Amino acid sequence: MSALAIELTGINKNFGNVCANKDVSLKVESGTIHGIIGENGAGKSTLMSILYGFYQADSGTISVQDKSMQIQNAHDAIDAGIGMVHQHFMLVDTFTVLENVVLGTETGYSLKKSLEASALELQRLEKEYHLEVGIDSVINTLPVGLQQRVEILKALYRGADILILDEPTGVLTPQEADHLFRVLSELREQGKTVILITHKLREIMAITDNVSVMRQGEMVAHLKTAETNQEELAELMVGRKVLLQVDKAPAKPGKPVLTVEHLDFTDDSGVHRVKDVSFNVRSGEIVGIAGVSGNGQSELLAAITGIQPLQKGQLKINSETIRPDMRADAADMRRFGMAHVPEDRQRMGLVTSFSAQENSILGYHNDPAYNGLFEMDRDAILSTCQHGMEHYDVRPNNLNLRASLFSGGNQQKLVVARELERDPELLVIGQPTRGVDIGAIEFIHRQIIAMRDAGKAVLLVSVELDEILSLSDRILVMFAGQIMGEVQASSANERDIGLLMAGISKEAT
Amino acid sequence: MWNDFLLILDATLRISVPFVFAAMGGIFAERSGVIDFGLEGKMLGGAFVAATVAYWTQSAWWGLLGAIGIGIIFSMIHGYASISKRGNQVVSCVAINIFAMGLTVVLANAWFGMGGKTPQLSKEARFMSIELPYAEEFRNIPIFGDIYYEIISGHSILVYIAFLMVPITAWVIFKSSFGLRLRATGENPLAVDTTGISVNKTRYQALLLNGILGGMSGAYLSTAHLAFFVKDMSAGKGYIALAAMIVGKWRPYPAMFACLLFSFLFAIKDKPEVFDLLKGIVPVKLLNSFLDMSPYILTVIFLAGFVGRAVAPKAIGQPFSKEK
Numbered sequence: 001m002s003a004l005a006i007e008l009t010g011i012n013k014n015f016g017n018v019c020a021n022k023d024v025s026l027k028v029e030s031g032t033i034h035g036i037i038g039e040n041g042a043g044k045s046t047l048m049s050i051l052y053g054f055y056q057a058d059s060g061t062i063s064v065q066d067k068s069m070q071i072q073n074a075h076d077a078i079d080a081g082i083g084m085v086h087q088h089f090m091l092v093d094t095f096t097v098l099e100n101v102v103l104g105t106e107t108g109y110s111l112k113k114s115l116e117a118s119a120l121e122l123q124r125l126e127k128e129y130h131l132e133v134g135i136d137s138v139i140n141t142l143p144v145g146l147q148q149r150v151e152i153l154k155a156l157y158r159g160a161d162i163l164i165l166d167e168p169t170g171v172l173t174p175q176e177a178d179h180l181f182r183v184l185s186e187l188r189e190q191g192k193t194v195i196l197i198t199h200k201l202r203e204i205m206a207i208t209d210n211v212s213v214m215r216q217g218e219m220v221a222h223l224k225t226a227e228t229n230q231e232e233l234a235e236l237m238v239g240r241k242v243l244l245q246v247d248k249a250p251a252k253p254g255k256p257v258l259t260v261e262h263l264d265f266t267d268d269s270g271v272h273r274v275k276d277v278s279f280n281v282r283s284g285e286i287v288g289i290a291g292v293s294g295n296g297q298s299e300l301l302a303a304i305t306g307i308q309p310l311q312k313g314q315l316k317i318n319s320e321t322i323r324p325d326m327r328a329d330a331a332d333m334r335r336f337g338m339a340h341v342p343e344d345r346q347r348m349g350l351v352t353s354f355s356a357q358e359n360s361i362l363g364y365h366n367d368p369a370y371n372g373l374f375e376m377d378r379d380a381i382l383s384t385c386q387h388g389m390e391h392y393d394v395r396p397n398n399l400n401l402r403a404s405l406f407s408g409g410n411q412q413k414l415v416v417a418r419e420l421e422r423d424p425e426l427l428v429i430g431q432p433t434r435g436v437d438i439g440a441i442e443f444i445h446r447q448i449i450a451m452r453d454a455g456k457a458v459l460l461v462s463v464e465l466d467e468i469l470s471l472s473d474r475i476l477v478m479f480a481g482q483i484m485g486e487v488q489a490s491s492a493n494e495r496d497i498g499l500l501m502a503g504i505s506k507e508a509t
Numbered sequence: 510m511w512n513d514f515l516l517i518l519d520a521t522l523r524i525s526v527p528f529v530f531a532a533m534g535g536i537f538a539e540r541s542g543v544i545d546f547g548l549e550g551k552m553l554g555g556a557f558v559a560a561t562v563a564y565w566t567q568s569a570w571w572g573l574l575g576a577i578g579i580g581i582i583f584s585m586i587h588g589y590a591s592i593s594k595r596g597n598q599v600v601s602c603v604a605i606n607i608f609a610m611g612l613t614v615v616l617a618n619a620w621f622g623m624g625g626k627t628p629q630l631s632k633e634a635r636f637m638s639i640e641l642p643y644a645e646e647f648r649n650i651p652i653f654g655d656i657y658y659e660i661i662s663g664h665s666i667l668v669y670i671a672f673l674m675v676p677i678t679a680w681v682i683f684k685s686s687f688g689l690r691l692r693a694t695g696e697n698p699l700a701v702d703t704t705g706i707s708v709n710k711t712r713y714q715a716l717l718l719n720g721i722l723g724g725m726s727g728a729y730l731s732t733a734h735l736a737f738f739v740k741d742m743s744a745g746k747g748y749i750a751l752a753a754m755i756v757g758k759w760r761p762y763p764a765m766f767a768c769l770l771f772s773f774l775f776a777i778k779d780k781p782e783v784f785d786l787l788k789g790i791v792p793v794k795l796l797n798s799f800l801d802m803s804p805y806i807l808t809v810i811f812l813a814g815f816v817g818r819a820v821a822p823k824a825i826g827q828p829f830s831k832e833k
Contacts, residue, residue, distance in 0.1 A: 052703075054702075091700055092696045099689060104706045106686035109685050109687070111684050111685055111688065114686055
């Protein structure tokens with residue numbers, strides 16, 4: 001066994017009453033890629049934030065390269081040779097690559113000297129690790145894949161021997177992720193230690209040497225990657241057996257329920273987000289829209305569901321035609337038979353400070369069924385909520401609990417229950433399982449398929465390619481506001497979709 | 510006509526000094542992510558302390574130092590409330606402004622009993638105009654001589670310091686290592702924190718500079734522009750400086766030009782010619798009020814889009830906290 005790069009023993013961390021890390025221990029061998037896997041909220045990021053000095057552990061010890069140490073802040077971590085690539089990049093958007101890298105390491109009063117001295121070193125690192133970005137590019141002009149390289153360069157520039165990456169592939173196309181993995185392998189060959197935090201089993205299997213599994217704040221297993229498999233890891237993560245594959249019968253599509261024609265959308269700051277998008281969704285099928293986050297999917301959803309006024313183009317829902325001059329809003333869309341599970345449940349799907357029962361009628365609160373002469377009909381609301389919570393297995397089954405106090409998965413189930421219980425003709429669902437635990441993912445997926453099998457039309461938008469692949473009957477890929485291509489799910493493979501996600505159409509290759 | 514023009518420009522320069530000081534101070538604070546609505550209070554406090562200390566010590570320089578002191582005290586109070594205690598920054602600023610408005614008058618009354626005014630300062634106790642070298646000699650050169658003699662020469666030292674502050678501020682913000690940290694702190698404090706720099710320390714440093722400049726703007730009012738402090742002396746100038754800073758998009762040179770533009774409006778609004786010119790357009794009864802508000806109207810017009818969108822530092826107004 002080689003030397004240990006990191007050894008954590010007995011780490012505890014509480015946030016108020018929430019126990020994020022409970023007696024966690026971890027050993028990372030030098031010169032390996034070590035995966036840490038767990039569901040959202042399992043405590044992976046908290047643990048790494050403690051290692052990077054962002055939080056202080058309540059108790060426990062940290063030793064780096066066999067030296068016990070106190071890491072009070074990022075400065076200590078950097079001194080100890082630890083670099084971190086955060087899930088949300090820690091870059092100043094308006095600065096150049098060079099300025100971002102230099103920030104915090106400048107010497108002397110004059111910026112110019114620091115920048116000049118660092119430029120050469122940075123260019124050398126770019127070449128050595130195949131992380132070319134162009135040191136004078138301004139961050140907000142770079143695609144996310146390149147911004148991530150800047151983060152890695154930042155860590156290397158500071159002399160990091162141990163690199164922590166927190167969910168690094170969430171924003172990447174499959175091809176970009178492959179490139180990242182090649183870079184990580186190269187780092188390993190040069191003797192660096194890499195810690196990869198992820199909730200994607202495939203990544204663990206593809207690149208890591210060892211893997212540690214976390215569940216509900218605790219470390220449940222340390223394994224050699226070569227001696228385990230996806231099923232075992234999934235079971236360890238969730239604590240019970242899970243079905244990784246979604247079973248579904250072939251689709252029996254009927255007539256179009258939603259038709260989108262030449263939809264165009266420009267946002268407030270004048271950026272042309274959606275460009276001439278046309279497609280349809282038929283009854284009894286699930287149409288998935290794949291794409292890297294930020295390629296116009298959110299804006300497309302907003303325009304279709306009436307959250308943003310329709311600007312150009314038209315929609316047809318069943319026999320209803322919706323044109324921009326109708327100024328149809330979200331309530332109108334609901335009336336036309338559309339249910340919408342928004343991408344961001346906390347911001348758009350729920351009022352988190354309201355109780356579950358109040359949330360269960362949000363958007364349908366003007367329905368006469370809930371309104372008496374002067375006040376709302378509490379009994380009707382309660383029975384709706386009770387029914388939804390039972391049917392969708394929302395836990396805890398407490399009608400008066402504030403929405404913010406439910407876990408992510410249960411919050412999502414509340415929203416899904418509200419929208420699906422109305423038996424809509426058309427379901428529009430964005431990021432159905434973002435930040436949701438595996439158990440709930442399984443459940444929500446089954447509900448979506450049940451909708452389809454009941455002959456409803458489903459439009460699914462997700463940045464999780466696995467989700468798109470396993471649920472959809474037809475797949476549309478968005479890039480830079482356009483539909484790059486359509487793929488039949490039966491013949492779809494990750495590579496083709498990945499190329500489309502990167503904006504490379506089939507004809508071009 | 511030419512002479513009138515020169516005099517107007519000369520007045521513009523004099524009027525702009527507190528704006529320039531305060532706007533530069535505001536840039537430091539806001540570039541670091543701390544809203545500074547409290548320039549008005551610092552200016553007022555600075556004016557009062559400068560006049561009082563100058564009167565007691567018979568030295569304008571001690572007065573200036575006192576003004577800087579009160580500016581720093583105010584900015585540190587603001588810092589404690591909004592950085593350390595993560596309070597609401599606007600509320601903290603409003604508190605400082607109201608506090609300054611009341612305290613200056615109360616103390617002036619208690620100490621001097623002149624209805625909120627401080628005693629007239631003697632020549633020694635205020636900043637007098639200084640004649641630049643060769644002003645008389647150059648006077649006969651056409652145009653240049655006029656400009657040099659009438660506009661550039663013959664101001665108090667604070668006027669020159671104010672305009673020197675502009676390139677200094679620009680250098681510090683854009684060309685120094687400290688400036689890089691300062692701007693980064695205002696844009697993305699988390700990024701700064703993860704590189705191992707203290708966000709709070711950087712913001713306090715920015716506020717220190719802000720307090721110094723805010724105090725100086727007040728000292729100019731009571732020991733250079735006039736020779737005493739009077740109740741409500743700043744009369745909204747702190748807010749105008751704030752507007753100039755925003756119109757200048759948090760950049761020193763454009764902010765300075767915005768200050769000069771606003772000052773120009775103040776300089777011409779009392780000229781009879783302007784009065785005559787506008788008589789036909791605006792009802793005479795309203796004309797004075799109209800002229801008084803013209804700088805503010807202009808600000809609104811500018812901010813509404815003539816100068817493009819003014820994009821504030823991204824993290825402005827947000828106290829830095831790691832734990833959500």
